[in-house]
Amino acid sequence: MSLLVLANIEVRYGRLTAVRGVSLSIKDGDTVFITGPNGAGKSSLLRAIAGVTPASCGTIDFDGYNITGKAPEDIARLGFSMVPEGRDVFGSLTVEENLMVGTGMKARDRGWKAKTAEDLEAVYQTFPILKERRHGQAGLLSGGQQQMLVIGRALMTNPRLIAIDEPSLGLAPNITDQVYERLIALQSLKALTLLIVEQSSTRATLVGGRMLLMRGGQIVLDGNAREVGNSAAVQAAYFGYEDH
């Protein structure tokens, strides 16, 4: 069953078109990488799905609901959790407060308190460092810890799908490895759908799953990461002439 279906999405900033006519369908439980050179429109596509910068045309369905033009909070409440580029922790809040921000949307449910405490414990188990620093200011965490925090924060919302923009940006390779290790472990544990944007295709090739390659606002390649990972088409996409 398809969890996320995009039809003919277009994103514009003023007279600049960042995404042109992208159609795409993502199955429940998949791991999907979107790769492509800088300026290919990857982030714009994610932001459009999350409702941050609405698509100027096309439709988006998530979990059977049409979410085109919906507010980001409503999309989040359906189980779409977005981890934007640059991590965006709430620096002045403590680690634990950061984790709690997204739990409010279920606050009316019965047994919410116990459930939240349970979720919190689960996140702390996955990322023990967060427990250690839970009363510290989130802004003082290292880059890798912040990345863990935002993933943990996304998990606290009990999402169906986590979309992550450039999780490896600015991280040392061994930290990136750790982050991915945890992500993959979580995915199998919670039957999550992962939608990951990375500039380089290397990580996708390593991790596996489906890989989409974007260039000039369009999807130019779609296939199994391990198979298409280093094909000539990918090379062309990265090093070929750019005109947008």
Next chain:
Amino acid sequence: MLQIVFDSLSLGSLYALGALGIALIFGVMRLVNFAHGDVIAFSIFALLWPSTDALAIVFAGQLPWYLLIPFVLLIGAGLSVLCEIVVFRRFRRASPATMMIASFALGFVIRYFLLMLFTSRPKSISLLPMLSQPVEIFGARLPLLQLITIIATVIILVGLTLFLRRTRFGLEMRAAAENFSMARMLGVRANRVIMGAFALSGALAGAIAMIFGSQTGTVDIQMGASIMLMAFIATVIGGLGSLAGAVLAGFLLGAASVIMQVVLPVDARPFRDAFVYGAVILVLLFRPQGLIAARGTKERV
């Protein structure tokens, strides 16, 4: 000396509360709300019956204090929320400059609405007259009101801090103030948080109106303007979006004003404000992000 401390604190209290009202709204929607001063004026005029006579006809102003204070706070909060629903909601995606001008236009509408109902003549009102008695503390003889102002401000600040730190709504508001779009992506309801911010800010305006009204005994359609300006400046030098910074800067501005008045020679005293503003420029040059830069607050204006 002690007297000067009290003077600075009581003047700073007004600026701090004003700056807080502006910082709250700026935090969640990057709006510099120029209508804030007019909300202050409106909340106090609500105590009077509309009339164009010179003599004020007191209406709700005769309520006992335990009803009077909530009434004024509610009026401020209500008007502020109304502004958000009727006007600012339509400007969510507008540039800060556009919002700022819209808020100015809104303030203009409120001011002239008051002018139409009450004329421009300042009206007198005796609010909480029992506070006008002098008291003696540590050898400094000061008006009870000054003391109450400081105490009330402290109570408001502590209450607000507790609210922001201990409640879910406070948590969402702080998260939204730091990174609004991220908070929304975590399911925080934008409209609810923004309305909450407007309500708080409006209630603060009501509090200022109460204090200012009982201190001056006059209500005037322009009365919010001078506090609003200082508060606005305090918000910026405090670090836009930083509530603690706004409060700190508010008190500093109050202290700067009082100290300049004390130390400047008599001929230079009329130029006091020029010195205060000069100090503002210096602070900005050395700390353009403000005294307490709000982390994660990106430059968007």
Next chain:
Amino acid sequence: MAYETRILGKTRLLAMAMAAVMAAFPALADDGKIVVGFATAASGFMEAYDKPAQDAAMIRINEINAAGGLLGKKIEVVSADTKSDRAEGAKAGLSVIDQGADLVVVSCDYDFGAPAALAAEDAGLVSFFLCAESVKAGIQGVGPHSFSASVLAAVQGATMAEWAYKEKKAKTFYRLLDTWTEYNKGICDGFDWMMPKIAAEGAKLLGQDTFKNDDASIAAQITRIKSLPQEPDAIMLCTMMPGAVSAIKQIRAAGINSMILNGSGVDGSYWLSAVPDLSNFYTPVQGSIYGDDPNPDVQKFNAAYKTATGTDPSSQYVYPGYSMIDVWAKAVERAKTTEADGVVAELEKMKDEPTLFGPRTFTAELHHQNKARYLIVGVDKGKPGVVGSWTISEAVPMSALVK
């Protein structure tokens, strides 16, 4: 292209608008009648000051018309709104001039009235400020055809200082100036001129300070007064509304019980509720609005004012409007013309010309009162009432007025 048509549309609109204006303001100079033009504020914040004085002026105009008019002609009134704005003031002035005004009455305040008065001066017409109290509202600021109906602010400061020293035996003084307006400074200028004279006889200035009308608090200024070795007998408070109430309230709340001396700007009982049980508080007025004026005709005027407007006079600033029409009409009668130079010459001949609100003098040097009889209103336990009358021993000289 779309914008082109929009612009064309706009110019057409403007042309139509202009045609409308021309129809609304036909430029007439009919000699069959006498026209008084009011270029005053009918809206905005000056309205609260202009309207009462203008109403008083209308009472005098109606009295004259009822008695057969001026030079056998009825006085007609035209008006234009300055919107409490200087640029609009110039327009309002030009507008009443275009409607054939023989006398241009301008806003109460010098700053707001000057643009219209300058327009009248340009057109060679007599202009009268409703109640401006700056020396510039006249020859010194506008020109030889301009007058003010009120009394100089400096006279108020001088009157209060001399009266307090002579009548209330005040020995020590403190001067607190609100630098907001020229009017405030004028009061203190008069006080400054009088102070050395009474100092020579034993009075003493203990200190001085300044504040601004819209200061949120004057705590620092009050602290300075309180740190004086002795509380001054009298504080000369040179300020105006709305800051005055705030200052008075804060002074009393700090426990300072000195006599407070003021300019006429704080006259009126409408604000007294803000400072409960105010006492030892004195204001110079041209006439009393409290029903205890020694001149019964003033009380008659107060009644007439209430009939005309539905309310009692709110402060002494209604009175100058009445005196203004009074002296101008007398000058017109004597000159037998409304032509400016003749009227000005007659006005300048007036010496201690009696009016309902004290004698009036105009000279070729000063179109304003630099000496006047003032009633002193004292407030005791929140109740205002006339407590005396004072005329300064000598007129305030030009050197103290023009600095």
Next chain:
Amino acid sequence: MTDASLSTLPETLANPRKPAPFALARKTIITPILLSLLVLAIAALTVMLGSRPFNQAMIDIMVRVVLVVGLYIFIGNSGVLSFGHIGFTCLGAYAAAWLTINPLMKKASLPGLPSFLLEARLPYWQSAIIAALFAGFAALIFGKVLMRLSGIAASIATFAVLAMINTIYSNWESVTGATSSVVGIPIVRTLWPYAGAAVVAIFIAWGHAISRSGLALRAARDEPTAAAASGVDIPRERLVAFTISGAIMGLGGAAMAHSIGVVTPDTFYLGLTFITLSMLVVGGMGSLSGAVIGVLLLSALIQALRWLEAGVPLGSTTFALPKGLQEIALGVIMIVILALRPAGLIGNREITLFRVNRNK
């Protein structure tokens, strides 16, 4: 948002050798010409048809055009909102007063002036030019300090400048006459000099906008990182715009002084700041056409509401708005315009003969 950022930089920056300015000048000169023709046409109609109060109203509008175009030069091109420009208007107005008042009057009312000013009595157009230069010079000095700042810190700093100028001019008794009105400024009641000043301001704004400095500044406004990376010295370009716009504001101040013959410090404070800013934002902050049209439309609106308030005969009855409703209506209409067109009526475009250009 960082996608394709370099491509929005004007070609001139990418290719400094290209003699683009002249080509650009030819391509864009139609805008100032059209705007000037509009201004002159209104002036001509007024002179032919208008009554004296209407003429005076049009003088006000021309002065506003000068002021708002002056604001546009800095705010429109740099994207930094300035609350301080009216301070330079104040400087210009007082400079004009110092230079044109009869020396005899000056000696009495402003004795603290230096003797060369005390003796001076220039014709109004010379005083206006000197006033503009003086205000521009002041802007240069203040700008030198302030242009390091950006965003809202810069806005507040400019406001602080306004407040300082206002406080000083409100209290410097012997030089500015403090809060009292300075009178005796020769009043110019013909419309043409004001229309001329508006046209001059429009052409200077256009000349700056297509200059290298103006192009670089707009590039920095739209893409600060990219512009800085391609070597644009943002504080310097801002300073250029600040100085020029300060001079135009000074010119506007001189024009204002001569239009009513009175100057006081509080004329040049928050009220004027907000009304001129509103006109700019309502018209379209990023466009010269927006600046001019914002003034004309809002002024026309204000006038129309005033006539309604004064009463319009409709058949046998007179229709009049209740007093005070005019300002309320103005505020409401402004809010509605901004809600519908957040970038202003004209947005970022300029009017030309054949099509509406974006970003010029």
